[in-house]
Amino acid sequence: MEATSTLDLARISTMDRTQAARLLASVRHAALAGQQPRVSPRPVIEESWERMLLGGVDPDRDFRSRLLGVEELEERRRTSPLVEIMPMLRDALVSVADAAHHIMVVCDADGRVLWREGHSTVLRKADSLGFELGADWSEGVVGTNGIGTPLVVRRPVHVFSAEHFVETHHAWTCMGSPIIDPRDGRLLGVVDISGPLNTMHPATLALVDAVAKLAEARLRESHVTALDRLRSVAAPVLARLQGRAVAVDTRGWTAAVTGMPHTDRLALPRSMAAGRTWLPSLGTCAVEPLPGGWLLRVDEDPQPLAATRVILDVSGPRRWSVTVEGGGAGGWTHELSPRHAELLYLLSAHRKGRSASGLADDMFGDPARTVTVRAELSRVRRYLGDLLAHRPYRFPEDVDVRVILPEHPANLLPHSTAPAVREARRAAEP
Template sequence: MSHQPFNRAALARMHEAAVTGRQLPTVPDPLILESWKRMVAKGMNPDRNRHSGLLPREEVDKRRESSGLGELLPVVREGLAAVAEDDWHLMVVTDADGQVLWRSGSRAGVRTADRFGLEEGSCLTEDVAGTNAVGTSLVARRPVQVTSAEHYSRVFHSWFCVSAPVHDPRDGRLLGAVDLTGPAEQVHPATLALVSAVARVAEGELRSRHLESVERLRSAAAPLLARIGGKAIAVDRYGWTAGVTGVAPTARVALPDSPQTGQAWLPSLGPCSLEPLPGGWLVRVHPQEAPRSPSRVVLDLTRPRAWPVSVDGAAGSWAHSLSPRHAELLFVLAVHREGRTAAELAADLFGDPARAVTVRAELSRLRRHMAGVLAHRPYRFTDEAEVRLLRPADPLDLLPFSTAPAVVAARDQRLPEARRRIR
């Protein structure tokens, strides 16, 4: 994310205007502005956070084991240790719920963090701590820098924090965030790039281990596939292909979110049967009639961190959790049933019609997972499909990570006038 070079005095004036409902003298970074809107709408007091104590040590240990981040800790520490050990700096790793699982840094930084309750077991979500790099990056699903008065809570105005989310490359699941925090006057222009790079290296470590596991499955599945007549694919538990017979190779098969042994309908393959393999599944592809269009599509955007789409019809049933970008795309197409061109979608998502190539690439990936649901020229849901769009009760919770112009406009249009305090 780019970051505007506002000085502390300008940030303080913007913050004061935001929390008192006055006209903003200058518009801050869109991610900060959208976060402030959420805090104001929720009635958060900028002079008090909602910190309610620490998780018990046994709960912290349990979350460490289940988060999948423990194995990445050496990579994160190696990337940030030199900075975190400087005076007053602190490295923090949280899980996807914003709970601090690990922290380390200079003695001065740790002592200061203790005074603010920033300890292992504390929570840094926006609901608890207001706009901050960890909480906002977990919402935005991208690296975030929050400096001085960009923090909604005044108690953090003397700090900067830079955070980047860590995703599991196997399925896109959000694992948590890595963060570097220090005195506001010591923020460096390269800190955001550094923390972002460390998060990417951590994801790369997971990707490397995943490729090794796929290779092991490929070796184990090869003799089985050689004996099978007909069409079959061996995939790992995330759908990544380890071997095929009788079908064209594909990098990944879209499995149900919770695959089970037995009959299944997969959007790219049609009717199949799933059989367990060590570390994955054997997918046997059955002969099928000409594909029939689905009768119902439900796009559920009511949840804060997962956006499932389900397809039901004569051809079968299927559900899948969308990535943030694909959730944005399907939202726009659900609103515009008449369809959108690539240039129009680029304006909807990026505010720039020239980014049509990026949109086409995303839709190409999305259509591979949603065969029979999406059409093109223009891009749209098929005319035969009944599309149901489920929105959250609070308009500000509509894809809160998104700064896409179409999503921001949809939030503002549905927000009652009484809650439109930041202008």
């Protein structure tokens, strides 16, 4: 029997809660049995269920990982960039959550519950589900949910009743939005509002997402202030130097420069230390610490890195990287944003090159969106330099490109809605 329609939140929100829960339970039962349900689940839920089935998550009983110890929990809180925005999240959401019989939950990028506040009765109910401080609520542990699923797809997600993959969570409704660090595009975690099934309100997800965006804006303001502080320290130092040099913060944002054009940001390797390093965009540099950043002094007669290998790691569901190996300066690794991971993966599949219009078609299904593609690849070339050629865009022929893929096709860049990536996931299915 063919599905006649696809569910959406608007339709679910207009239904009686019990009726909606029964409908979703029937949809889930059919999906787990390999049958065609009379209505299709929402795509974000269907794709998550597929990942759970491939990952071996038990749909009938919940699995609870080891809770973080008190010391480890406090250390994660202390070192998390989220601690800076917690007062704002509390002010915006806790009173709303309490009044609506919800709780606010804030998790880090690993899905670990770092903060949890709200209605006392709901907190006790959450304890019975293992929804506790220090618990791991990533998708691979507890299935489709309002924390782990936004971490994977990197966009707001509402998971209602039987949309949860694990049956013991069906009495809950969860609405989570990822928080992205505007300074480097890293996924910091998720802010989530959760509660019993009868407390669902369709506007809650929009509220949670708006608050997450405000939190990101607060981080952006803090970044500008810190960069100004670094600039005041670095400017006198650079004024005394000969040759090319640049002062950057710990995320590579430029505070001051001398002897070379200004660039908003340089990509830095994962591990930065005083001494010498190689950057594809600058070559070999001497590295000196500054308060809140680094001073990079560019070698005027650098030895080029004879790159022999580029390793693109897209095996993880939330983190991706590119590593350059070879040459006397050793290796270099850079963590990728979701968009750059998509583009480099697509280019790795087209070793003879891909035009801007071809990549636009791959990414958006629209070959006319070349401006976006060119802008993003210009940013990629800031850290890969000549290792990414253009006209057409490609990796040089003499560079060995290796791609580390996930074990299961459904986990290939699971956040991506690019037509070519979706097709690659389908083509790799057994």
